[in-house]
Amino acid sequence: MSVVQLVPRADQTAEEPSVNPVASVAPPAEQPATQPASAPEPYPLDRAFHAMLAQFTGGISPVALSLAWLDWSSHLAAAPQRQTEIVKNAVRDTGRFVEAALHATSPDRKPWSVIQPQRRDRRFREPQWETAPFNLMAQAFLLGESWWHDAATGVRGVAPANEAVVEFATRQMLDIFAPSNFAATNPEVLEKAFQSGGENFVFGLQNWCNDLMRMLSGAKPAGDGQFVVGKTVAASPGKVVYRNELIELIQYHPTTAQVRPEPILIVPAWIMKYYILDLSPHNSLVRYLTGQGFTVFAISWRNPDAKDRDVAFDDYRKSGVMAALDTIGRIVPGRAIHALGYCLGGTLLSIAAAAMARDGDKRLGTISLLAAQTDFTEAGELTLFINESQVAFLEDMMWKRGYLDTTQMAGAFALLRSNDLIWSRLSHDYLMGEASSPSDLMAWNADATRLPYRMHSEYLRKLFLDNDLAEGHYRVDDRNISLSDIHAPMFVVGTLSDHVAPWRSVYKLHYQVDADVTFLLTSGGHNAGVVAAPEEPGHSYQLMTKAADAPYVGPDEWLKLAPHVEGSWWPEWSKWLAARSGEPCDPPQIGLGDGSGLPDAPGDYVHT
Numbered sequence: 001m002s003v004v005q006l007v008p009r010a011d012q013t014a015e016e017p018s019v020n021p022v023a024s025v026a027p028p029a030e031q032p033a034t035q036p037a038s039a040p041e042p043y044p045l046d047r048a049f050h051a052m053l054a055q056f057t058g059g060i061s062p063v064a065l066s067l068a069w070l071d072w073s074s075h076l077a078a079a080p081q082r083q084t085e086i087v088k089n090a091v092r093d094t095g096r097f098v099e100a101a102l103h104a105t106s107p108d109r110k111p112w113s114v115i116q117p118q119r120r121d122r123r124f125r126e127p128q129w130e131t132a133p134f135n136l137m138a139q140a141f142l143l144g145e146s147w148w149h150d151a152a153t154g155v156r157g158v159a160p161a162n163e164a165v166v167e168f169a170t171r172q173m174l175d176i177f178a179p180s181n182f183a184a185t186n187p188e189v190l191e192k193a194f195q196s197g198g199e200n201f202v203f204g205l206q207n208w209c210n211d212l213m214r215m216l217s218g219a220k221p222a223g224d225g226q227f228v229v230g231k232t233v234a235a236s237p238g239k240v241v242y243r244n245e246l247i248e249l250i251q252y253h254p255t256t257a258q259v260r261p262e263p264i265l266i267v268p269a270w271i272m273k274y275y276i277l278d279l280s281p282h283n284s285l286v287r288y289l290t291g292q293g294f295t296v297f298a299i300s301w302r303n304p305d306a307k308d309r310d311v312a313f314d315d316y317r318k319s320g321v322m323a324a325l326d327t328i329g330r331i332v333p334g335r336a337i338h339a340l341g342y343c344l345g346g347t348l349l350s351i352a353a354a355a356m357a358r359d360g361d362k363r364l365g366t367i368s369l370l371a372a373q374t375d376f377t378e379a380g381e382l383t384l385f386i387n388e389s390q391v392a393f394l395e396d397m398m399w400k401r402g403y404l405d406t407t408q409m410a411g412a413f414a415l416l417r418s419n420d421l422i423w424s425r426l427s428h429d430y431l432m433g434e435a436s437s438p439s440d441l442m443a444w445n446a447d448a449t450r451l452p453y454r455m456h457s458e459y460l461r462k463l464f465l466d467n468d469l470a471e472g473h474y475r476v477d478d479r480n481i482s483l484s485d486i487h488a489p490m491f492v493v494g495t496l497s498d499h500v501a502p503w504r505s506v507y508k509l510h511y512q513v514d515a516d517v518t519f520l521l522t523s524g525g526h527n528a529g530v531v532a533a534p535e536e537p538g539h540s541y542q543l544m545t546k547a548a549d550a551p552y553v554g555p556d557e558w559l560k561l562a563p564h565v566e567g568s569w570w571p572e573w574s575k576w577l578a579a580r581s582g583e584p585c586d587p588p589q590i591g592l593g594d595g596s597g598l599p600d601a602p603g604d605y606v607h608t
Contacts, residue, residue, distance in 0.1 A: 050396035060385070061393035068165035075157040086151045093143045100139065104132045111135045115142045120497075122424065123180040128187035137179040145174050161387060168384050180427055189431045196433075203433030211429075227280075227443035230602050234275035236286045238601030241297075241591035242327040246311070246319040248300045248603040249327050251590055252286055256293045258584035262365055263295040263332050264577070265324055269344035270301040270316065273447050273606055276527065277342065279440045283533040285570065292574045293584055295332065299324050299345075303608040304452045309402030313458040314476065321352040325363055332588045336365025338577055342530065343501065344459075346372020350483060350509075351469065355476040357485035366580050367515075368491040368573065370530050371501040374483060374509055375470035376463050380502040386464045394460065398453040406448035441527060470512065483512040487548070490517045491576050493569065495529030507555045510546055518545040518576060521562065522569045534568040541569045 053062070076082060093114075100114045111130035117123070117138070124138045152167040179185035183193070183201070192200045227233050238252035266286070268274040277298070278286040289296050299320055304311060321339075328337060341349030346369040353367055373379055379386075398404050428434055436442075468474040472482050490513060494503030503521055510517055522529045522541040532539045542562035546553065553561065565572075591598075 047396040047399050050393055051400035054393065054397040059394065059397060061390045064387055064389035064393070065165065065169065067389065068162040068169075071162040072152065072155060072158050072166045075155050076151075079155060079157075082155055086147075089150055090147055093147055097136075097140060097143055101136055104136055112139065114139050115146060117142060123178055123427075126188055128191060131187065134179070134185070134187040137185050141174075141177070141179055145171070148174060161383070164381070165384050168381060175423055178423065181423055183431050186427065186431060189427070192432050200431070200433030203435075204430040207429045207433065207435060226438065227440050229273075229275065229447075229606055233280055233440050233444065234278050234602040234606060235281060236278050236284055236290070236601065238296075239590050240300075240598040240601065240603040241331065242323070243598060243603075243605075244319050244323055246302055246315065247323065248302075248598075248605045249324050250298045250300055250601045250603060251331065252290050252296045252298070252601065253590065254293075254295060254587040255287075255290045256584075259293050259295050259587045260578065260581040261332075261583075261585050262336050262338055262581045263297055263328055263588070264289060264338045264340060265321075265328060266296065266298040267321055267324075267339065267341040267345040267349045268299060268301070269342055269346075271344055271449060271451060273444060273449060274298055274300045275602060275606065276441075276444055276531065278602075279444060279531060282535060283440070283531050285531070288533070288570055289574070292578070294338075294574075294577065294581075295588060297324065297328055300603050300605045301449070302605040303449045304403055305450065306402035309398075309453040311452040311455050313455045313462070316348055316455065317352050317355075317476070321349060329363065331592060337363055338366045338368065338581070339364050340368040340370065341372055342370040343372055343526070346370060347374060347463065347469070350374050350486075351474065351476065351481065353486050353488070354481040354483050357487065358476075358479070358481055364488050366489045366491065366577065367486065368493070368577075369506070369509070370493045371495055371498055371506060371526050372492075373501045373505050374512055375505060376467050377470070378502065378505045378508075379464065380499055380505065382500055383464065386460060388465065391457070391460045391465060395453075395457050398451075398456060402453050404451040404453075404456050406450060441531065445527070470508070483509070484514050486513045487515050489580060490515050491520070491573055492517060493520045493522060493530070493573075495525055496521060496523050497525045498529065500526040504555045507558070511552050514548055516545065516548050518543065519558070519562075520569050520572065521559075532568040532570060534570055536568070539568045540564060540566050541572070543569075543572060 096114050100109070103109050112135070117125070124142075129135060129138050148170050149167060152170050153163055155163070158166075180188075183189045189200070236252050238250045240248045241251045242249040266274070266277055268277060278284045281287055286296055286298060301316075301320070325337060325339075339349055339353070341347070349367065350369065350372065353364055356362075356364060376383070394404070425436065429436060462468045462474060466473065469481075469483070472480060474481055490509070492506060492509055494501070494506040496503060498506075507519060510519065520541050520543045522532060523539055524530075524532065542559070542564050544553075544558060544562040
C-alpha cells in the first residue's frame with residue numbers, strides 16, 4: 001500500500017491536472033501508443049479460467065510446476081544407481097545424526113558437529129541454538145534440507161530449468177517446517193516467554209491481528225506514517241519541468257554555487273517508485289549528487305492502471321527516456337548528458353543508448369547502470385518464474401485486469417528471500433512479539449506499482465524468454481539494434497547479494513559493448529547495495545576498469561584481481577563522473593522559465 005494519500009485519477013475530468021500533457025513547457029513527446037485490438041483475443045474462456053486459477057496459485061502456473069516435477073521424478077525413476085546413492089546418503093546422514101545425539105551431553109562434543117548453517121542463514125545464528133536439544137533439532141533440519149537438495153539435483157537428463165524449479169520448490173516447502181518457525185522448538189522464543197511471562201505471545205497475536213486488519217482494509221504498514229513522500233522522503237527540492245501521459249521529469253535545485261556543465265538524467269525502473277534514489281535526506285543519492293555540484297534530472301513514472309493495458313515497452317523508451325533527453329536538451333542545450341539507469345530502467349537505457357548510437361545520436365556523454373541486466377540467460381532465481389507456460393499464465397492473468405497487480409510481483413520477490421522476508425518475520429513479529437522497526441526503505445518497498453499488460457508481456461518474451469537484446473535481435477523502429485554500437489564510457493554497478501539481477505549476469509556487459517567499462521561490485525543486495533550513503537558504516541566494494549580494446553577478464557578472475565575498498569561506492573562514481581565532465585560553471589535555469597504551473601518536486605505522478 002502506498003505510503004502517501006493516493007491522488008485520484010478522475011476519468012479525464014477537468015479537476016485532474018496530473019494526467020494532462022503540458023505543452024507549454026516543451027513540445028510534447030510522442031504519447032504512448034495505446035493501439036486498440038484489431039481482433040478479439042483468442043480463447044477468452046480459457047484465459048478467464050486461468051485468471052481465476054491464478055487467484056489461488058499466487059500467479060504461479062500449476063502446469064509449469066507439474067512439468068518440472070514430472071521431468072525430475074521420471075528421470076529419477078529411471079536411474080536406479082542414482083536412487084541407490086540417494087538412499088546411501090540418507091543412511092549415512094542418519095548414522096551421523098544418531099551418533100551426535102548419543103553423545104549430545106558429552107562435554108567434548110561441540111555444537112554443529114554434524115552440519116553447520118550456511119553463512120547467510122540467519123535462522124540459527126543466536127547462541128541459544130547451540131544448546132541441547134535445540135542444536136540437535138536444527139542439525140536434523142539442516143541435514144534433511146541438505147539431503148533433499150542433493151536428491152533434487154544431479155539427476156541425469158533433467159532439464160536445468162526444471163531441476164532449478166524442483167530444488168526451489170522443495171526448499172520452499174522445507175522452510176515451512178524449520179524449528180525456528182515454531183514456539184516449542186525455538187529456544188529464543190521460549191527464553192522470551194520465560195522472561196516476559198508469556199507476554200510475547202500476547203503481543204505477537206496483536207501484531208498478527210493488526211497485520212490482518214491492514215491487509216483486509218488495504219491500509220499502509222504500521223509506522224509508515226513517518227515516511228511521507230514530499231516531506232520526509234523524496235524531499236529534495238526541485239521542480240517538475242515536463243510532463244506527458246507517462247512521465248514527469250523533475251529538475252532538482254542546485255545546492256552549490258557552481259555546477260558541472262553536463263547534467264545527469266536518472267532513469268529508474270517503473271516496477272518501483274523513483275524515490276528509491278531520493279529517500280531520506282541522509283541517504284538520498286539525488287541530494288548527494290547535487291551536493292557534489294551536479295545538475296540532476298529524474299524521471300518519475302506514472303503508475304499505470306487498466307486504461308494503460310496496451311502501453312508498449314517501446315513507449316517507455318519514446319515517452320520516457322527520449323522525451324526526457326529532448327527536454328533536458330532544451331534546458332541545457334549543447335551539453336552531453338550523463339545517463340543513469342537503475343534495474344529495469346538500466347535495461348531500457350541500454351536499449352535507448354544502442355538505438356541512439358545506431359542512429360548517430362551522440363547526446364549521451366556517459367552511461368551508468370545500477371543492477372541492470374542486458375543478458376537474461378542467467379538472471380538468477382527470478383527465471384524460475386519465467387518459462388513459456390508461466391508467461392502464458394501471467395499473460396492470461398494480466399489480460400483480465402489490464403495490468404500485473406502489485407501483489408503478484410511482491411509475492412515473487414518475497415519467495416526469492418523467503419527466510420528473510422517471510423519466516424524471519426513470523427518468528428520476530430508473531431512469536432517473539434516484537435514489532436519491526438519501520439524504515440524509509442521498507443516504506444518505499446510497500447509503495448508498490450503496477451505493470452501494463454502489453455509492456456510486461458513484451459518484456460518477458462523479448463528479453464527473458466528470447467533474450468533478443470543480448471543476441472542482437474531486438475528491434476527499435478523496425479530495425480535491429482546492437483549493444484556493441486555503444487562507445488560511450490560506462491560505469492556499471494553490481495551488488496553482491498542480488499536476487500533480482502545477479503552480479504555475474506550484470507557483468508556480461510563487458511563483452512557486449514565496445515566501450516570502456518568500469519565495473520564496481522558493492523556489498524549488499526539489489527536495493528540496500530545501491531542505497532549506500534557514505535555516512536553509513538558497513539559498505540564495501542571492488543572496482544576495476546576494462547578499456548574497450550583490453551582482453552576480457554571473466555567474473556571469477558575479476559573477483560580475485562579487483563582491489564577491495566571499505567566504504568560507499570557513491571564517492572567513487574562521483575569522481576568518475578567529475579573526471580568526464582567540464583569545469584564548474586553557473587547553474588542552468590530551472591525548466592524553460594515560462595512558469596507553466598507544473599508542481600514542485602516530487603510532482604503528482606509519484607502519488608498515483
